[in-house]
Amino acid sequence: MPDPRTAPQLGVFLTPDAERLPAVRELARAADVAGVDLIGIQDHPYQRRFVDSWALMATILAETERITVFPDVANLPLRQPAVLAKTAATLDLLSGGRFELGLGAGGFWDAIEAMGGPRRTPGESVDALIEAIEVIRLMWSGDRGLRRDGEHYRLAGVHGGPRPAHPIGIWLGAYGPRMLRVTGHRADGWIPSLGFADRDTLRAGHRRIDEAARDAGRDPATIRRLLNVSGVVLPAGEPSRELQGKGFSSGAFAGDPAAWADRVADLAQDGFDGIVLAFAEETVDQVRRWGEEVGPLVRERLG
Known part of the structure; x- marks a missing residue:
């Protein structure tokens, strides 16, 4: 597990809303200037009011200078992985190494199927993710003549490449026991959401990931842990409160x-080293x- 004495990175989670595109781009530029470390963009292609997340991420990377961008998380059933790899590597090269890959096994199967994607059982979705x-x-890898057989995906002599500008991390949105084991065995990071899981469930998730990593001969500390949270940052001095009711997920905070x-x-x-x-x-x-007020206080407390 990451060292809790190290100040975690701060990220923002932005909505790819077609009707608010100028505002979303302004928010991304503001985050870059304010010292925020990460921008996560949700990937739900079947949402009629959303633009394509990958085109938006490319635009944000082109309009910022230092911030890292990632899908939070990419919808694998609607994103063919070999093409996904090329797109991710391209964004990483164009941005000088500022792209990471959040990846999910899928959900909202009615919507995925309506868009032409596969409907998978929970077991099939994890198999496909692996x-x-x-x-x-x-x-x-950039190697030539790549071949692999699989139930869901195969390569039949394709030439790999391009190589990314840096070793892109694959961060999984994982909750179930098997997905957590996959995270510990194979992934570079874990990115759950507070609300989909409570604090006790998240602590148990850390333990499952650590155990799986050790079983695979890996150091658990090398696996990044980021947490999606929701809420409002109030002006200094205003009283705190939990946010409940319509429009707020469990665990939302003001x-x-x-x-x-x-x-x-x-x-x-x-054990989280990033909060989005x-x-x-x-x-x-x-x-x-x-970025400008919470960030320095976090570093003061933990840095």
Whole structure:
């Protein structure tokens, strides 16, 4: 598990809303300037009001200078892994190594099937994910004549490449016992969401990942742990509160920068080395408070 004494990175989770594209791009640029470390973009191609997440990520990378961008998480059933690997490597090369790959086994199967994708059982979706990780890494190797047989994906002599600008991490959105074992065995990171899992479940997830990593001969500390959270960053001095009701996921929180710094430090004690905030209100002020006010306080507490 990562060292809880190290200050975690801060990220923002942005919605690829077609009707708010200028605002989304402005938020990304504000995050880059405010010192935020990561931008996560959800990938739900079947959402009629969303633009394509990959085209948006390319635009954000072109309009920023230092921030890392990743899909949070890529929808594997609608993204063929060999092509996904080439797209990820291309974004990494164009941005000078500022792209990482969040990857999910799939969900919302009615919507996936309606868009022409496969409907998979839980077991099939994990099997496909395991195969996809192998395909992606083979494609990143740049080797020629790549071949592999699989139930869901195969390579039949394709030439890999290009190689990414840096070793791209594959971070899995994982919750079930088998997915957590796959994370420990094969992945570079874990990115669950608070609300889909409570704190006790997340702690148990860390233990499963650590055990699987050790079984595979890996150091658990090499596996990144990022957590999606949701909430509001209030002006300094305003009282904190839990956010409940329509529009808020379980665990949503409203607090001023000092309260958020305490909350992030607490989550770091649980083993997370990155906190990605989905704002209840996506505004530039929220992004700036997160990066410019919460960030320094977190580093003061844990750095």
